[in-house]
Amino acid sequence: MTNKHWALPAIAAAAAVTLAGCGTSEGPEKESVADSTLTVTDSRGQKVTLDGPAKRVVGTEWNVVESLITLGVAPVGVADVKGYTAYDTAAPLPDGVTDIGTRGEPSVDTVAGLKPDLIVATDDLSGSAIKQLSKVAPLIVVKAADAGRQIDRMTDNVNLIAEATGTQDKAKAEIATFRQKLADGRKELAAAGLEGEKVAFADGWKEGSQVSVRPFVKGSLLTDVNTELGLVSPWTMKGDKAYGLAATDVEGLTKIGDSTFVYIANDSDGGDPFADGLKDNAVWKSLPFVKKGDVHRLPDGVWMFGGTASMRQYVDAVVDALTK
Structure with a gap:
């Protein structure tokens, strides 16, 4: 592990x-x-x-x-x-x-x-x-x-x-x-022309030379929040019945097409598995969202399985990332 x-x-x-x-x-x-x-x-x-x-x-x-x-x-x-x-x-x-x-x-x-x-x-x-x-x-x-x-x-x-x-x-x-934060975030994204934007959220970790990717698919808390914000998940795989989480690798990222890729990492625990772990990976560098710069690392310390405070923090972070 x-x-x-x-x-x-x-x-x-x-x-x-x-x-x-x-x-x-x-x-x-x-x-x-x-x-x-x-x-x-x-x-x-x-x-x-x-x-x-x-x-x-x-x-x-x-x-x-x-x-x-x-x-x-x-x-x-x-x-x-x-x-x-x-x-x-x-x-x-x-x-x-x-x-x-x-x-x-x-x-x-x-x-x-x-x-x-x-x-x-x-x-x-x-x-x-x-x-x-x-x-x-x-x-x-x-x-x-x-x-x-x-x-x-x-x-x-x-x-x-x-x-x-x-x-x-x-x-x-x-x-x-929290509910008002969702409504305000949706209005801000819509005003920026991002209603219906395809956003794929994931996290991951590196073990040896292998980077494992964990997609937050339909049914995950963050994807449900994104849906309330007017965003669309491009993930098609199924997740587990509790958390809505799936598993893939860098090859699996080729299936989400021309989407925006958003993730959270933590410098106190393994650093950045995508920007650092895949910087020399040919598949990663060939992905449309990587080529276009549509990759956003959200701030450390946004707990992906948290409560209303974390989800308000997440809304601020993802709206800021997508509109800046």
């Missing part, structure tokens, strides 16, 4: 976990306590009961961490702080946040030491990890991705996290701001 892989969503099979429900009591004092509790239903259909809106929250995946910060909830624990800092600049981490380990294998002991009110995970986390963490504190699971409805899935996740943290008003405002 190359270093690039640590930046990808930690994909693993998810399993449902049964959490203990709160008991009731006939005593008036305990009834008062029970009245202050909050029960939310997560993406598994699990009802999770909290003592009230969560304040001390741990996030095991970067998209949920981003959403917490966007909603004004400073997480006390985050998986892979260094990676988040490099890859998700839309919602910077507060000072003093504790690193709980990797996104695929968070440290149960570290999480327990933080005494969280709530743990937020995605269904990319393994069932065994979810089961262990649910013994530490109340845990809700959000669905990481859904290639049938990526934007709605993203906003559903924001709303669920807001419900658990008592930040529904902030969620409503954040989602409205």
Whole structure:
């Protein structure tokens, strides 16, 4: 595996976990306590009961961490702080946040030491990890991705996290701001004569002399955002059912014809696989968009699997790249 892989969503099979429900009591004092509790239903259909809106929250995946910060909830624990800092600049981490380990294998002991009110995970986390963490504190699971409805899935996740943290008003405002960003971006592209422009988004990595290309095809979050912006994806291959991602190589780029090619790389993790990794590749140099200069690297730190803040950042970046 190359270093690039640590930046990808930690994909693993998810399993449902049964959490203990709160008991009731006939005593008036305990009834008062029970009245202050909050029960939310997560993406598994699990009802999770909290003592009230969560304040001390741990996030095991970067998209949920981003959403917490966007909603004004400073997480006390985050998986892979260094990676988040490099890859998700839309919602910077507060000072003093504790690193709980990797996104695929968070440290149960570290999480327990933080005494969280709530743990937020995605269904990319393994069932065994979810089961262990649910013994530490109340845990809700959000669905990481859904290639049938990526934007709605993203906003559903924001709303669920807001419900658990008592930040529904902030969620409503954040989602409205995101929707307005889409509308404004579409108007700006249309004004520049770019309505219906063919834009192929991908990322990639170099291993040895081989450059692997990962197209974001129909059903991916970024392609869904591009569609809302009035852009058209030239990718014809099918992606996976969760993320809408496919796989190809430089030869596969010949199939997208006279399109604009947009990508994200990261100097802290492998550099630029296209401009650097393919600079001497004859196929790459023969591509129409390379010859015409219709290749755009977007800024580092736009997280391609993020929440509303990352997607607002992406809209600004792609609109700027296409109109400058």
